[in-house]
Amino acid sequence: MVRGDLAVFPFLSVMQMFLTSGRAGRLNVDHIRGGQLWLERGEIVHAEAGRLRGDNALQFMASLDGGAFTFEVGQVPPTRTLSLRRDSALRRLIEDSEGWAALSRTFPDWNQRLRLSAKWNDAQPVTRTQYRVLNLVGDSANIRALLERSPESPRMTLETLRPFLLAGLVELG
Template sequence: MALQGSLSELSLPDVIQMVSVSGKTGVFEVKRSGEVGKIYLSDGQIVDALVGALRGDNAVYEMAIWSEGEFSFVPGEQTDNVTIHLSNANLMMEAARRLDEWRVLSRKIPSLDLVPFFTSRDQSDQVTLSPHEWILVTRIDDEHTIEGIADTLHWSAFDVSKLLFGMITSGLVALRSAAEGSSETTKGQGPGPVTLIGLASRIRAVALNVIGDSGENTIDKQFAGARNLIEQGAGIEAIRTMVEQHSKAITLLKGSDIAAMFDEQVQPLLGIADGAPVAVMNNQGGTNS
């Protein structure tokens, strides 16, 4: 008979630890709100795990923070895949650490089914964001839930929540329930002009670094055009257009290999996750999903 229970009564790390000590082979199946994850054990050692787009260690860590759902252990079911090489002790130690951290994050992010949106804070305030935070910013659209954004980016919901926690604390982002629906005052809002111009300046610096003195005037002209559009309220679309212009200019002056180098360096700043050239991504409608 399969071992089964509720995650609201027992944490997944505790249950896995109990089963692994017995040296069993089998699979944990974990279900929550339509999501299904699996964790495989071989002679008590965790060897593989998957949930959504995540596999291996990160899949275990993702399921470890689930506080709701059902689990069951089916003995005897095996897998040929070995994606986890950490010992059970180290794996569960990290899972427990993340669970503790999640308890802190959940004070501001009580559910992964909430929808993040930009607040109406003073748009003249400059916000300094890391490359990963910029990737996340490009995905916040007042429509997708935290879980949905994580799936789109192929990131763990835990990692997305860690980044959101700082944005919520600073007042840049707030959360609403999916049932509330977006409002006209929040829909489509994004970082203010000062922050966007700061991002444009970083991209300009990357372009100048790869194109050299021969293209400085062209790059500066394109940057000035983007800055003017941002000041008129064009938003991040002005930056995407500038990046496309930079990429084309670099191709003409330095060749496609150097342009590809530029594209690769600016992709993290724009949230382009699949490695396609920037100009191609823009021609296909940008990075929105």
């Protein structure tokens, strides 16, 4: 078993190390944005983050900037939801982590809850996607739970909420 801290060893560096080594096993990350990744011979074959599986779970974990990790060699994935070889996986993780930069500044603490502010009114025009995402605000315990319940990808969900937060129509609390 390998253990470490993502504040010391960044997530992308850890993933590069495990994917390049060709080891098979499960990477567990203990963090509000954490989850589990299963690797086989330089390939990501499955990802889980709470209720999320596959692509959405991997995108969710690409936002990681901290947390404790453990890698357990020989752990078999419960299912196969991904097939990302080393170079494709690393390229995807880099792109996803770059996409999270602004969102992480806007939504720094995923333990916080979102709610509609006093500025909100029912006459506010919204698209169908916005309606589906906004409908989860107030019904979720925190941002992580909202992302797990959203019909959209994690990044798309926060990108949808961001303008409402910046306009003061949605607030953290």
